[in-house]
Amino acid sequence: MPRDHRRSTTSRIRTAWAAPALALVLALTACGPGDDEAPAPVPTAEPTIGVTGTGGTVPTLDFQAPLTLSDPVEEVVWEGAGDPLVDGGPVLLRVYTVSGTDGSVVRDDFASVPAAYLMTPDSIGSELYTVLEGHSVGARIMYAAATDGTPLVSTIDILPTSASGDISDPEAGLPSVEHGEGGVPTVTIPEGTEPPAEPVVRQIIRGTGGQVASGQQVVIQFVAVKWSTGEVFDTTWGEGRLPQTVTLGTDQLIEGFDEGLVDLPVGSEVMLVVPPGLAFGPSGNELASETLVYVVDILAVSPPA
Secondary structure, three states, rough: OOOOOOOOOOOOEEEEHHHHHHHHHHOOOOHOOOOOOOOOOOOOOOOEEEEEEOOOOOOOEEOOOOOOOOOOEEEEEEOOOOOOOOOOOOEEEEEEEEEEEOOOOEEEHHHOOOEEEEOHHHHHHHHHHHHOOOEEEEEEEEEEEEEEOOOEEEEEEEEOOOOOOEOOOOOOOOOOOEEEEOOEEEEEOOOOOOOOOOOEEEEEEEEOEEOOOOOOOEEEEEEEEEOOOEEEEEOOOOOOOOEEEOOOOOOOHHHHHHOOOOOOOOEEEEEEEEOHHHHHOOOOOOOOOOOOOEEEOOOOEOOOO
């Protein structure tokens, strides 16, 4: 997530000149044609909604308020260059929504973190599902519709659900990682190799986003493997699973995981090899004696504190 967050940029609202408009209507009514000469009704023009701004920053939404929406309005601000959305698969959305009545901010994922859903009508709702269907990662879509009588204008950014980029060569004595469809990592422990006594942090894919700091929320995908057996004991990958949001520096995570992500750029995939002393031991946990291997995709972070 880029670190340039322009929270001062919200919606620019042009207030309609109600009094002159009303006077004009009354004048036309007074001298208008008779019933037999009345012109056919003119269809209401679709409201004009402008969207400006770059990816990763709060957009500017430009429209005349109060906004009247007889039907939903949809526009592709730009198409995505990433993978197409997969029906039933994970989708990560950064949404920015303002009220069409007065331009006040209703939802701002730029001030927090994007939200993960499954690409199904049940998970994101049939209306949003229809809007997103057929689009790809990287797209920004503007969508305006009335909800419970209130007009809402949103931009919807489709973010990656896996790291992508050049993959570094494996290092001798460390696990290897292969990637399947959608970037799903598979970890292989080297046979007959003792685990390192010290923690290891190795970037498999180097991201280009802002650096992660302690105290931030981080949206991640991960797979966790026991060094002793190669068995997967936890993962966010798989049918019906979603990326998770964790907070660093709050004792929410094991120490080796918590410290291993700090200072890494968003968009990275990193391998963390965590010895027992920085994992679950001694705690009575069944993993207390295990060296753990995590492969973590860093998808997004909250703004710096």
